[in-house]
Amino acid sequence: MLKVLEYCLVTIFIAVALFISHWLGQQAYTWMPPQATAEAQRVDALFSFLVAIGAFVFLGLVGMMVYSALFFRAKPDDYSEGHPARGSVKLEILWTVAPTLLVLWIAAQNITIYNQLNILGLKQIVHFPIESPAYAATDQPKPVAEQIQVIAKQWEWGFRYPNQAASHELHLPVNESTRLNLQAEKVIHGFYVPAFRLKQDMVPGRNIGLVVTPTRIGKYRLQDSQYSGTYFALMEADVYVEPREAYNQWIANLALNPADTTNFAIAEQQHSPKTLFQTGWQTGSLGESVAKSDRLTEGDS
Template sequence: MKPRNIVFIVAYAIALTGISLWMGQLSYSWFPPQASAESLLIDKLFAFLVTLGTFIFLGITGVMIYSVVFQRATKYDFSDGPHIEGNVTLEVVWTAIPILLVFWLAGYSYYIYDQMAIRGPMEMMHLSMGHGDTTTAVEEQPTEEIEVISKQWAWVFRYPKSNVTSTELHLPANHRIKLALTSEDVLHGLYIPAFRVKQDIVPNETIDFEFTPIKEGTYRLRDSQFSGTYFATMQTNVVVESPEDYQTWLAEAKKRKPSPAYNQAAAEYSEHTQRTFKTGWPTVIPADPPVVNYSKNESPLSPL
């Protein structure tokens, strides 16, 4: 191989590596804020996949472009190319590399999900905040247990220790959260984009689900499953606050007398039934608005 070609290949590999690493770092900006310990791990895995995918894509594309531009036949050359027999070494290489990549990705993905405690409770985590060099530790804290009831089309959250119910999920920051998920009717899905967590909720089953919020703020919880006519209205706020503010909120909510909460699905259905013009399309009657201690009086479709 000519020295010029070697220099070109090395320069291209270096440029390709730099671009791939840059794309991996850029991918962190494609998501909502990292509001849970799990989001740090998921974003790290995604950035790794973006880096690897960029390297492979640009590497293959670059070779194809180089071949088309510099290795094409001359004008009016309709002769056949040279007859080349199979190359065992080349075939072994291009078969082994994808297999090793698949095992590498599978092992790394398993490691990430194991760190997320998908297979069991996680008492303490030492994680990198974002993708910088600053580290933080989520100290071991008592697990906060909350019951989650999903139905067409509303979320109800019950805090057993305080006997408080709410249509807005409140969580203490840096505490391990354990949700007991149930459905009163059909399949629902608990999905909090800022936490990078999603869990299907199966009727007649109680599913335990854990995560650790680490950033105070207000985020969005959505139903990730198509659960019927008004499923798009099945959204609510997730409020992550300091442990002190969380306890204050529980104490204030406990003083309130339970009352029917505002429910967007019920409101839309009521408006639909009062119309003079009837579409004739069948629909499911929403469940009665939940009766809770605390309800933020807002439409679930309002922007954050």
């Protein structure tokens, strides 16, 4: 009778753990910003699955400890050692095969997401002795509707569109694939749009391309996910996802009316900080030196 009760309790516990894990997995969708790309949907689905699996493992471990404390407690006067555990081939196969299959499935999902992003410029084959770098033959460009050049420098984002018009705003047509060609001038930057579930490092001297397919019209925020120097937190840009007609109209207007090229980070550095006490720790000279350095670099190039 006691065995039947134990089995019933274990069955009920597993059912409750599965329900709670599934519920937590569904709640994980609300922990992120709204999905704005097709790639974000797959990322959120994978994240939800990982949350559910993690919750089930956690509840299972806690449940086993509680179960052992309730049904396998030693008597108060029992100081003998427990019997040595005997290996179970079936159990060992189970806890070896199950995690292996789970990890392989997660890896397959990650590969699928990366293939959807179609990231180019990362796969590199190094031959010995070292020769000029060659890229893997699998780096084949995916057909896209638009190609936009993204340039990161100290400390601002620049975007160049197919008609060679430049802007500090990133505009993307909705429900169409766009290839972003990422380039960094001097230091490593990070292209990060939370709503896109997209974060890609930008390495100087390398042209890294990735494909993004926006699915939600709206305004989003591009941030630099890598520390690239003082005032790098000001390195932000607006991202607009809009219908094709509005996108074409904006591109046409941009060609007629070039965008403002003010570098707000340098402008911020050139002003003295407003403080209650005069400390003498000014940032104006730093801003002037940065601006002078940029001018010299442009002149040399």
